Amino acid sequence: MFRLFLLIFLALSQWCLANPLSKIDVSLLERYKTQPVCDYVVLLKDRIAFDKQLPLKTKKQKGTYVYQTLRNHAEKTQQEIRSILKQQNVVFRAFYVTNAIQVKSDYATMLELAQRSDVDRIIDDAPFKMLDEVRAERQPTQRNAVPEWGISRILADSVWSLGYTGQGVVIGGQDTGYDWWVSPLKSKYRGFIDSTSVDHNYNWYDAIHEKQNPDVSDTIPNPCGYNLLAPCDDHDHGTHTMGTMVGQDDANVIGVAPGAKWIACRNMERGWGRPSSYMECFEWLLAPFDLEGNTPDPTKAPHVINNSWYCSEEEGCNPSNIPLMEDIVKNLKAAGIVVVVSAGNDGRRGCGSIDGPPALFDASFSVAASDFVDSIAGFSSRGPVVIDSSFRMKPNVTAPGVGIRSVARKGVFKSFSGTSMAGPHVAGVVALMISANPDLAGQVDIIEDILESTAEPFTSSQDCNDLLGGKIPNAVYGYGIINALAAVKRALDYIPVSVHDQQVSIHIFPNPTTDYVTFTSDTKDVGIQQISIYDFKGVLVADQSPGGRALLHTIDISGLPAGIYFYSILTTNGRKQGKIVKI
Incomplete structure (x- = not known):
């Protein structure tokens, strides 16, 4: 059988070489x-x-x-x-x-x-339509000095009382652009120096060089123009998302991490973009350069990027964009940048509706949307990812995404609904975590594990393939609604390991498991001293100390219910963390 597949593969390869049109x-x-x-x-x-x-x-x-x-x-x-x-x-x-x-x-x-x-x-x-369109009428709202409901729901304001507001952290955005000068955002912009000085070098890039939106007549100019040397928003969407991440002034408490700074790139022209525009923005976010396109500097890259946009085949996105964009997201994550992505607004299609880049990728941290009473929003796309036959569990987590009030162009305040509004809440929480423990900067896997393990679990009556709605995680809420306070407290417990420690190979098998799980070290000089296992609520469910310099240790978890667990292994050279799946 393998030989047959090999012959078919070789034949197709020769056909492709002979026929470049393929x-x-x-x-x-x-x-x-x-x-x-x-x-x-x-x-x-x-x-x-x-x-x-x-x-x-x-x-x-x-x-x-x-x-x-x-x-x-x-x-x-x-x-x-x-x-x-x-x-x-x-x-x-x-x-x-x-x-x-x-x-x-x-x-x-x-x-x-x-x-x-x-x-x-x-x-x-x-060009294709990239905007993860909001699903609510855009209505101006009055100013309010009380934290917005989404901020209070995830307990971000409780984190502020601990002294962590996102200080020392940079959030990146790529969207329809950003009105940097509006009151809740101006002082948070990394390029802002004082009331009379600003420096856009390394802090802003415009990847829109010409008209891209075919729904707009050529006679109607873009309100911002093209090749901009300063931030501008031609749609409201980008400014609104950034407001949810960092926005705050004396009369408005709209941002999850008001102490963080922001930088940004425009990758859409009135909601429409193209593969090259998102490639330009991702490349600039990996290593920002000056306004003339010179001297890229990866040390100026953001800690986390929010992506409130979606590459939908229904809107003209070509399936060939999938491998193109997946490589990019992997590389940004490897560079130590958390890539937060809105799950999409196609929940009406039911299970498997998370099917467009970048939300479907394993390297993306995909976010669903919930409403005021913690119900999943009807528009919020569901997992698992079936389009690539991986049946990957998505979304990762859920955040408030209905009736989210934030600032828009010209300083007007509006309420939008969509997973576009949920993702910025998560990006803000990442900033809070890193500000609480700067050692987490660049530790993407650990940050994502903490967000998932501290999320408040929610179940659903909707089963999707083997992802049962009554289990955690599920294809509706993922691991649940994010909890900023719990995530920050867990972040404070994080102790970094040395480069040498990270190279130590610790194997966990079988994983997934039904009863026993074994931990083993491949290095005789590195012994296992303690193994702690936590459930998705952060409750310690197993804690064993093999003693000495054990190279192998087995734990019986047959008595634990099926689900996701998190382990922390203390070795003679440092600590390792990861996941265990109990089936």
């Missing part, structure tokens, strides 16, 4: 029938995607390594294609966040590139 998006071929010149993305075969946590200690180390590795690889492998394009005076932009080149050319040049053996795909760079 590499090209059908939609791009259709566009060339009416347009002499088109935009597209050349995705190279030789790409780097960091699938595992790097054995580096700090966010600065991780970001610098990822940036240098990706950039060097792209420069080395793109040389020949770049040379061809320069010789033909073809307009192009080279990327390194994934190994790709955006090109604008005639059909003959595009076909020449498709025929190359080092080219994986030619992806259509046509």
